[in-house]
Amino acid sequence: MSPYRTAARAIVVITMLLTYSCFAQEERWERRDQWQNFPRIFSAMDVQEGSVVADVGCREGYLTVRLAGAVGERGTVYGVDIDAEALERLRKNLQETEISNVVAVHSRPDDPLLPDSVLDAIVVVNSYHEFDAYREMLAHFLTALKPGGRLVIVEPAKASSRGDSREAQVAEHRIALHFVLQEVREAGFEIVEALDPFVERAHRSDEMWLLAARKPSEP
Ligand SMILES: C[S@@+](CC[C@H](N)C(=O)[O-])C[C@H]1O[C@@H](n2cnc3c(N)ncnc32)[C@H](O)[C@@H]1O
Secondary structure (H helix, E strand, O other): OOHHHHHHHHHHHHHHHHHHHHHHHHHHHHHHHHHOOOHHHHHHHHHOOOOOEEEEOOOOHHHHHHHHHOOOOEEEEEEEOHHHHHHHHHHHHHHOOOOOOOEEEEOOOOOOOOOOOOOEEEEOOOOOOOOOHHHHHHHHHHHEEEEEEEEEEEEEEOOOHHHOOOOHHHOOOOOHHHHHHHHHHOOOOOEEEEEEEEEEHHHHEEEEEEEEEEOOOOO
């Protein structure tokens, strides 16, 4: 086969794969909309039009994209992740959907690299259990939030492993609410609400809980 034909075939195959992966992601996100209850996450964050928020551990942006719509053109979403490839996929998604109010941040494992005292809310979904340096991350969240700003954490857990050690649960990509409640309190946050369970992940046979906390207001 001529080199031109080979190249043309390769282009057709790559285009088909890209189109398929695009549709596959759209379908995955639409399916997730049916159980994730992101509007309830946004109300726990107290998201308003014009809010400045961060999605830490955003991966390719399922929640970031939805937050961008909720805060509108006057608002800003920081999509934060330590994984450069995930951020590339986020940037591609933002380009394709013509979203311009998201700032992609390639962060460090112990620092989300967010600006000080400007955030109305930070959300962490299915990522907190991956933070090895969770104490440092919580300290940075406190610095990045405005007084009264919200921190909302949504994580998977399983009733049957609730009594296991933190390490054992994290190894299974889960963490029980009681560990995080204590860690968030110790970091200096006030608890606003805790829902356990919050939603069911039928496809994984487990549940997710939701914790909303607040940076104390200045006296
Ligand atoms: C299971 S994914 C969840 C992605 C997204 N929140 C969602 O629910 O679709 C966890 C993400 O957290 C990111 N992550 C892990 N540790 C992190 C850290 N210390 N700071 C920022 N992101 C982190 C990973 O790179 C990964 O993209």
